[in-house]
Amino acid sequence: MAFVPSERLHLGAEAEVWAGTWMGQDAVRKLRRPRKWRHPDLDNRLGYRRMMSESRLLIRLKRCGLNVPAVWDLDPKSGRMILERMPGLPLIEILRNGEISQEFIDKTLRNTGALIRRLHREAITHGDLSTNNILVDENGKPSLIDFGLAAIDYEIERFGIDLHVIDEILGASHPEQNGAIDLLLEGYASEELRLGEPPEQSGGAVPTATQVLKRLEDVRSRVRYHG
Numbered sequence: 001m002a003f004v005p006s007e008r009l010h011l012g013a014e015a016e017v018w019a020g021t022w023m024g025q026d027a028v029r030k031l032r033r034p035r036k037w038r039h040p041d042l043d044n045r046l047g048y049r050r051m052m053s054e055s056r057l058l059i060r061l062k063r064c065g066l067n068v069p070a071v072w073d074l075d076p077k078s079g080r081m082i083l084e085r086m087p088g089l090p091l092i093e094i095l096r097n098g099e100i101s102q103e104f105i106d107k108t109l110r111n112t113g114a115l116i117r118r119l120h121r122e123a124i125t126h127g128d129l130s131t132n133n134i135l136v137d138e139n140g141k142p143s144l145i146d147f148g149l150a151a152i153d154y155e156i157e158r159f160g161i162d163l164h165v166i167d168e169i170l171g172a173s174h175p176e177q178n179g180a181i182d183l184l185l186e187g188y189a190s191e192e193l194r195l196g197e198p199p200e201q202s203g204g205a206v207p208t209a210t211q212v213l214k215r216l217e218d219v220r221s222r223v224r225y226h227g
């Protein structure tokens, strides 16, 4: 692979991510890290399946025009993937940076909600919607990364859970930004108003924004009730 690494961006439990160039373009290389506690055969199979699924969904979403990284190269056997490097900072850093205007933050949160709705309209749930997996460029335009836990879905529950994950994170990790989730959900709902009813997908009908927002309320009250 013609990847020229420059700096390591991330070393997590599952993946090591390097920034660099690929064919002269800004790229990242995502390397799957072996999980020592898992049997190597099982670990290889799981890792292979995850990387195949992540790249397949990214390619599909890119084709639909969503702001996600292009997949430029893939070697699932050795657990390596070359992706387009998305510009900007993780949403977590935008929310924590005291010098960024509230106007920019509000716009970013609405845009993020709209992007999540566009993802859901393609019958795809993300599975790990944390403020680390949303990158924001200088114009407040978000992109989504890290589709290792994403899936094609028609069941409303996983759509509701996607919103609940970001709801909990915004509430717990960014309490100073109160009302953040409301702006995000406003963006989620307005995107549907703008685009109309979600189109039928190959596997059937996708839940509407109104249905998913209702399910989020159900998940919230379940969590409140059961602790």
Ligand SMILES: Nc1ncnc2c1ncn2[C@@H]1O[C@H](COP(=O)(O)OP(=O)(O)OP(=O)(O)O)[C@@H](O)[C@H]1O
Binding pocket: 009, 010, 011, 012, 013, 014, 015, 016, 017, 028, 030, 069, 083, 084, 085, 086, 087, 090, 132, 133, 135, 145, 146, 147, 148
């Ligand atoms: N396409 C990309 N463009 C820019 N930065 C990226 C890209 N992909 C990953 N990164 C950076 O690397 C970090 C980790 O990547 P990613 O979220 O895909 O891995 P992960 O599956 O969460 O890994 P782990 O579970 O080990 O933490 C991201 O939070 C982001 O900072």
Ligand SMILES: [Mg+2]
Binding pocket: 132, 133, 146
């Ligand atoms: Mg991640």
